[in-house]
Amino acid sequence: MTRGCIICAGREGDEALHRVEVWRDGEWRLTLSLDAEVLGFAYLEPLRHIPTIADLDGAEARSFGAAIARVSRSLKAATGTEHVYVYIFGDGVAHLHVHLAPHRDGDALNSQMIRGEIVSEKLPDGFERFYSREFPALPETEQRQVVEKVRRDLNAA
Ligand SMILES: [Zn+2]
Numbered sequence: 326m327t328r329g330c331i332i333c334a335g336r337e338g339d340e341a342l343h344r345v346e347v348w349r350d351g352e353w354r355l356t357l358s359l360d361a362e363v364l365g366f367a368y369l370e371p372l373r374h375i376p377t378i379a380d381l382d383g384a385e386a387r388s389f390g391a392a393i394a395r396v397s398r399s400l401k402a403a404t405g406t407e408h409v410y411v412y413i414f415g416d417g418v419a420h421l422h423v424h425l426a427p428h429r430d431g432d433a434l435n436s437q438m439i440r441g442e443i444v445s446e447k448l449p450d451g452f453e454r455f456y457s458r459e460f461p462a463l464p465e466t467e468q469r470q471v472v473e474k475v476r477r478d479l480n481a482a
Contacts, residue, residue, distance in 0.1 A: 327374040332420035344368065348399075352385045353392045361426075362433035365404040369396055369423040377415045393423065400427050410434060 331338040339346055343360040349372065358366040369392060371385045381389065397409045406427040413423050428434045437443050441459030448454055456462065 327420070330374055330418070330420050332370055332418060332422060333374050348396065350388075350392070352388050355396045363426055363428065365400045365406075365425075365427040367396065367400055367425040369393060369425060371421055375421045376419045378413050378421055381421065393425075397425060400425055403427075410436075 327333050331341060334341075336346065339356055342356075342358075344356040344358045346354055346356045347367075348355045352373070353369060353371055356368050356370075358368070371381075373385060375381055375385060393411070397411075400409050401407070404427040406429050408428045410426040410428045411423060412426070413421070415421070426434055428436070437455065439455070439457040439460055441457035443455050443457055446454045446456070462468075
């Protein structure tokens with residue numbers, strides 16, 4: 326527990342955030358918002374103070390997949406939605422929290438990842454590519470530099 330962390334504060338923090346805990350195991354807990362624009366908006370968080378997704382390790386890293394799949398199935402069933410959107414931002418509260426948002430067509434959720442006016446382009450293979458008029462793709466050479474850095478890092482012996 327980290328002092329001053331609203332997520333480590335548990336139920337007390339939940340009251341301030343207007344949400345209720347519905348499940349926990351030895352590593353994770355799930356709370357549901359009582360103040361959301363869609364039904365079943367939820368937060369999956371490790372009990373241990375893990376600041377960001379990049380810090381995820383140990384038992385929580387091993388159990389993350391099973392936990393997120395289980396709670397997502399439950400949210401889908403409870404809300405009757407076909408999709409659960411998942412967001413991790415990490416630049417707000419410094420305790421890892423996964424936002425889970427059951428989504429149906431026409432609800433309050435934005436289905437775009439990029440800001441600005443979204444334009445779609447049909448690709449020859451039938452897929453649709455979306456891009457933002459205000460934020461065009463960055464130069465491919467810059468993107469390839471990052472590709473190489475990540476490739477080298479992940480494949481280093
Ligand atoms: Zn914390």
